[in-house]
Amino acid sequence: MPTKWVLHWHPNPGSTVNSQILNEVSQCAEAINGVKDGRWKATLTLLKPNLREDQSQPGEYPRELLGISLPEQPNKYYFILRGPRIVTEADSSIQVIMEKLQSYKSRIALYFEGYQYQLGDFQLRVGKVVSSHSENLRGIVLEVEYLPISSMEKASQVLGEFVDIWQEAVLKRSLPGSFMHNEPNLSEYGLGDNYTPQHTAVQYAYVMAQLFASQSTQAVRN
């Protein structure tokens, strides 16, 4: 299993993300000799407890459950509870079970989709973030995957150096923002140094939280 960092676009104060930035970022991937290698798509679904209207007691149930599907594991599905820090992997048929149970209902889905690029031992995935409610661009996401090593600790230096090169390429284009990599505390989810798809799922949950937080701040400013 390779090791992966998931980064997201952080616009400069006063600016917003737009499709022109997405185009420029995609061009960056090709400018550093990335070879386009097909499309990819990940989906993050926000589910809320289906509470009786008269008896909902705050705190009795988690506010949200996150469900994630990843392109590299099409037959698997991931659930995340952020409060108690739980990430669970299951066969994708778990989605049908959750629909039958009806206790948690889908409220909104975020689609991460775009092109992937090969660069020697690295694989890049650049994608737009859109929601099921509107086609407006909600954000831009970048996956940097280092294929030969599955130890996060061992891969972190080489991933860091690669991201530095990437950031320089982006900086040359004078775009109003930059990619952020704030890794969540994966050990809190019981995840070890050996990288798994569950690490990716937690990173996506973290990126979603960052996107929602920055958009709320933006809304307050406006």
Added chain:
Amino acid sequence: MECVVQGIIETQHVEALEILLQGLCGVHRERLRVHELCLKSGPNLVHAVPFVGPVASEVRLLCDLEHSEPTWTVKHIGGAMRGAGADQISVLVRSMIESKASKNVLRLFYGLGYKLENELLRVGFAFHFQRGAQITVTVSSINKMLKLHATDEAVPVTPGIQLVEVTAPATPENYSEVVAAVSSFCEYLAPLLHLSKPGISTGVVPTAAAAAASLMSDGGGTTL
């Protein structure tokens, strides 16, 4: 969905049943040791059932203890097929979905507000084989835990009696063929036990002792 029938057999005849199954299936048995936890959603989580209203939803978590590293499966059993057609067949056809899951799945469901309703331990053996359908026969004793999750201290719910279950996966398109395959297979077991829809207990069959004695005397060579 799945087709299912159940029956019971006295433990003293289980060895004969095993010989018979071995002869019929042509495969080796697999040992079975499954910790089954039935969970129900908390009182305020809604699961609306048409014409009934909101009820608690139920899910089963199965922990296979037969491997060195226990594996977990989430299982949802839905409603049985109804109607005149369903009443006429001797096999229950019901909705069933399974999903393998990582070992913290119990923690996940507790985190979602589900509560432990009951737990049991199934110990026995299973045969998996193809005979007109992908049939699984399980023969197991059902054990209850005297202390929470204490599978090592489980005691039989009905000493001297074991549960036999025949199941086969089906689809809305092929269930009638699967029902026929399961019914046909059950006829071979008839001298030892009677299989019927779950919940319709027919008890042990009077011919079991004689059939078992015959099987034990010639190692399954007799055609029943």
